[in-house]
Amino acid sequence: MAAGAMNRRNRWTASLADAQPVAYWLDDPGRPAALPALTGDERCDLLVVGGGYSGLWTALLAKERDPGRDVVLVEGRETGWAASGRNGGFCAASLTHGAANGLARWPAEMRTLEELGAANLDAIEAAVARHGIDCDFERTGELDIATRPHQVTELREYHAELTEAGLADGLELLDAGQTREQVDSPTFLGALYDRRGVAMLNPAKLVWGLKRACLGLGVRIYENTPATGLAADGAGLAVRTPYGRVFARHAALGTNVFPSLVRRVRAYTVPVYDYALMTEPLSAQQLASVGWKNRQGLGDSANQFHYFRLSADNRILWGGYDAIYPYGGKVRAEHDQRPETFAKLADHFFTCFPQLEGLRFTHAWGGAIDTCSRFSAFFGTALGGRVAYAAGYTGLGVGATRFGADVMLDLLSGERTERTELEMVRKKPLPFPPEPFASTGIALTKWSMARADENGGRRNLWLKAMDSVGLGFDS
Numbered sequence: 001m002a003a004g005a006m007n008r009r010n011r012w013t014a015s016l017a018d019a020q021p022v023a024y025w026l027d028d029p030g031r032p033a034a035l036p037a038l039t040g041d042e043r044c045d046l047l048v049v050g051g052g053y054s055g056l057w058t059a060l061l062a063k064e065r066d067p068g069r070d071v072v073l074v075e076g077r078e079t080g081w082a083a084s085g086r087n088g089g090f091c092a093a094s095l096t097h098g099a100a101n102g103l104a105r106w107p108a109e110m111r112t113l114e115e116l117g118a119a120n121l122d123a124i125e126a127a128v129a130r131h132g133i134d135c136d137f138e139r140t141g142e143l144d145i146a147t148r149p150h151q152v153t154e155l156r157e158y159h160a161e162l163t164e165a166g167l168a169d170g171l172e173l174l175d176a177g178q179t180r181e182q183v184d185s186p187t188f189l190g191a192l193y194d195r196r197g198v199a200m201l202n203p204a205k206l207v208w209g210l211k212r213a214c215l216g217l218g219v220r221i222y223e224n225t226p227a228t229g230l231a232a233d234g235a236g237l238a239v240r241t242p243y244g245r246v247f248a249r250h251a252a253l254g255t256n257v258f259p260s261l262v263r264r265v266r267a268y269t270v271p272v273y274d275y276a277l278m279t280e281p282l283s284a285q286q287l288a289s290v291g292w293k294n295r296q297g298l299g300d301s302a303n304q305f306h307y308f309r310l311s312a313d314n315r316i317l318w319g320g321y322d323a324i325y326p327y328g329g330k331v332r333a334e335h336d337q338r339p340e341t342f343a344k345l346a347d348h349f350f351t352c353f354p355q356l357e358g359l360r361f362t363h364a365w366g367g368a369i370d371t372c373s374r375f376s377a378f379f380g381t382a383l384g385g386r387v388a389y390a391a392g393y394t395g396l397g398v399g400a401t402r403f404g405a406d407v408m409l410d411l412l413s414g415e416r417t418e419r420t421e422l423e424m425v426r427k428k429p430l431p432f433p434p435e436p437f438a439s440t441g442i443a444l445t446k447w448s449m450a451r452a453d454e455n456g457g458r459r460n461l462w463l464k465a466m467d468s469v470g471l472g473f474d475s
């Protein structure tokens with residue numbers, strides 16, 4: 001490394017000196033204590049496994065659909081300790097990991113998917129208000145930023161494609177000057193502004209609020225209670241936990257990136273580690289140097305992208321870029337910290353916002369994303385329709401998990417609904433191959449995507465082959 005670059009890197013890494021190795025959102029005095037574990041046997045109509053957004057929305061919607069339904073939720077550790085408590089807090093209407101991905105996979109369904117997604121985000125906003133969930137929900141929208149000339153062209157083409165498909169409502173193309181009037185960085189060359197389709201929120205406060213709302217509706221929640229086995233029992237199910245069993249008519253699995261209780265589902269996801277930094281609060285002067293009066297979320301439009309946003313107290317969360325797949329595909333606490341990624345993120349942060357030199361990071365963390373090869377959730381049932389599952393949200397599950405919860409309840413009811421008729425719901429993604437093929441394929445894909453970013457966006461033969469069979473890798 002040249003001496004200049006080395007000095008620069010050292011200066012930026014010093015900004016990490018005080019960063020706590022924990023997710024900022026979970027480092028909160030308001031974090032509720034875990035509820036007692038299940039000891040003994042339980043009986044219920046519906047057992048929900050997993051205390052992230054997926055599981056909590058499922059329990060909440062089950063009670064809202066039918067207050068008489070007896071619902072139990074078991075969580076292996078604490079509600080919200082995993083992805084739901086440590087994400088970026090971008091709550092998007094999109095159910096398809098962005099409209100580009102949806103258009104490529106389900107062009108005929110995209111209007112319906114976008115309408116369902118918009119209704120889902122409205123329903124989240126309404127539920128937050130109805131249940132008094134204090135999670136700093138702000139419907140600010142999002143800027144999709146171009147930082148390289150080829151991305152300006154790509155954003156323009158993408159906007160034209162969406163306009164032709166009738167999907168560009170509320171979207172606005174901004175040139176460099178208009179973009180920098182919103183948020184000022186010398187690296188910004190243009191943007192696509194989605195004013196309504198994304199909200200910013202405090203992810204941990206949402207999960208804790210959902211937990212409170214569930215308890216208020218009579219859901220019985222047991223924490224530190226991993227479900228270790230699932231089997232048919234008469235006309236229902238028996239689920240094993242360390243100190244007791246749950247007998248239920250139905251079960252809904254919201255277990256995300258963790259090994260599914262339905263074994264055949266496991267090959268459809270791999271864990272991909274995503275990392276984030278949080279700064280100290282910006283002073284009024286620092287904030288003024290960046291602008292950002294409309295408080296939108298931002299993401300750049302590279303294959304290896306950053307996402308960034310303000311917190312309620314005007315810190316900047318800065319995350320993304322490196323998407324790390326650990327060989328063997330196991331979720332392990334040791335992957336939550338990755339100093340080389342944090343140093344890289346700090347470097348990129350000050351390249352984006354040189355006017356904030358001197359700002360320090362207070363928190364640095366990572367977490368596992370349930371990547372599937374089509375980047376948006378898949379659904380299914382097991383044990384003759386007594387069990388439903390939803391997983392594979394791939395880094396865009398804050399909003400979409402509520403939709404997934406509705407799908408799981410539809411599937412368990414046995415009814416055909418607009419949701420269950422969707423091709424996205426009826427069909428599964430391609431599974432990932434076993435090792436060593438998974439890590440070799442992922443490494444080649446990541447290398448190709450990084451080259452495309454450097455190379456005017458041009459996709460090599462490997463990426464084109466992957467595109468043609470609908471296989472991909474993202475975070």
Ligand SMILES: Cc1cc2nc3c(=O)[nH]c(=O)nc-3n(C[C@H](O)[C@H](O)[C@H](O)COP(=O)(O)OP(=O)(O)OC[C@H]3O[C@@H](n4cnc5c(N)ncnc54)[C@H](O)[C@@H]3O)c2cc1C
Pocket residue numbers: 049050051052053054055074075076077078079080081082083084085086087088089090091092225226227228254255256257258259261274275276366367368369393394395396397398399400401
């Ligand atoms: C760093 C990071 C940033 C992200 N940023 C964003 C973002 O800005 N916007 C966005 O939309 N998405 C984002 N995501 C993704 C988003 O957080 C997830 O899609 C979403 O939280 C998934 O919710 P979930 O309930 O399915 O999973 P989780 O929150 O992982 O919950 C699953 C729960 O199930 C429990 N569990 C698993 N197995 C069992 C079992 N056998 N028995 C009992 N309990 C079990 C686990 O302990 C866990 O608590 C991000 C993810 C990460 C990691």
